C-alpha cells in the first residue's frame with residue numbers, strides 16, 4: 001500500500017495519477033475532506049489531519065511506502081506514527097533552500113525534517129525542489145479580474161519546476177529500486193523570470209496580462225499580513241533578494257531519474273490556463 005499525502009495538492013494529485021497509470025498499488029490519498037477529493041478510480045480517499053497525528057492512524061494502516069509533504073504539521077509526530085505503523089520507505093518533499101539558504105528559518109525546518117527521517121530507521125528518499133510553477137496561481141484572482149499582476153524581482157530568472165515533474169520523480173522513487181538513501185535537488189529545464197511567467201500565462205490565455213514590478217517593501221507588506229514577517233523575508237530572499245549560483249543553477253535530475261526532460265513553465269501555464277480564465 002502506498003499512501004500519498006498532500007493528495008489534493010499540486011504534487012500529490014499528479015502523483016496519484018502517475019501511480020495509477022503505471023499500475024502501482026494499492027493506493028491511498030490523504031485529505032482533510034474526503035467528500036471534496038477527486039481521485040483516480042480505485043484510489044482510496046482517507047481522512048486525516050497533520051495537526052492531529054493520531055488521526056493519521058487509519059490512513060497509515062497497512063502502508064509500506066509513504067509520500068510525505070512536510071511542514072504542514074508536527075513532522076516528528078507524523079514520522080513516528082509512520083514508523084509505528086510499519087512504513088518501510090518515505091519519499092519526503094523538502095526544499096532546495098536546505099542547500100541554497102541554510103541560514104533561513106524555513107530551510108532550517110526542512111533540514112530538521114530530513115534529519116528526523118534519516119534517524120527514523122525507515123528507508124528514505126529526499127526531494128529538494130526549487131520554486132514551483134504553481135506558485136503563479138497566487139496571481140489567478142488578479143488575472144481573472146483583468147487586473148495588473150504585481151510582483152517583486154521581476155527580472156530574476158529562477159529554474160522554476162513543474163509540480164508534475166516532482167511527482168514523476170516521486171513515482172519512480174516509490175516504485176523502482178535504487179532510489180533509497182538518495183537526495184535529489186530538482187529544478188525545471190530553464191530559468192524564467194516573473195515577467196516571463198506572466199507573458200507565458202498571457203500566451204496561454206491569448207490575451208494581454210498587464211504586469212508591474214513592485215518593491216520588496218510593497219511585497220513584504222502584502223506577504224507579511226498573510227504568513228508573517230519572517231516567512232515573508234525568507235520568500236523574498238529566495239525569489240530575488242538574496243539569490244546565489246546554487247539557486248540559479250539548472251539541474252538535469254528530473255531527466256536523470258525519470259528519463260523524461262523537465263517541463264518548461266510555458267507548458268505548466270498552458271496546462272493550467274483554465275485557472276486564469
Ligand SMILES: NC(=O)c1ccc[n+]([C@@H]2O[C@H](COP(=O)([O-])OP(=O)(O)OC[C@H]3O[C@@H](n4cnc5c(N)ncnc54)[C@H](OP(=O)(O)O)[C@@H]3O)[C@@H](O)[C@H]2O)c1
Pocket residue numbers: 005006007008009010011012030031032033048049050051069070071072073093094095096129130131132134135163
Ligand atoms: N511552493 C513552493 O515553491 C515549494 C518549494 C519547495 C517545497 N515546497 C513544499 O511543497 C509542499 C506543498 O506541495 P503542493 O504544492 O503539492 O501542495 P499544495 O498544492 O499547497 O496543497 C497542500 C496539500 O497539503 C494538504 N494539507 C494541508 N494541510 C494539511 C493538514 N493539516 N493535514 C493534512 N493534509 C494537509 C492539502 O490537503 P487537503 O486540503 O485536501 O486536506 C493539500 O493536498 C510543502 O511541503 C512545501 O513545503 C513548496
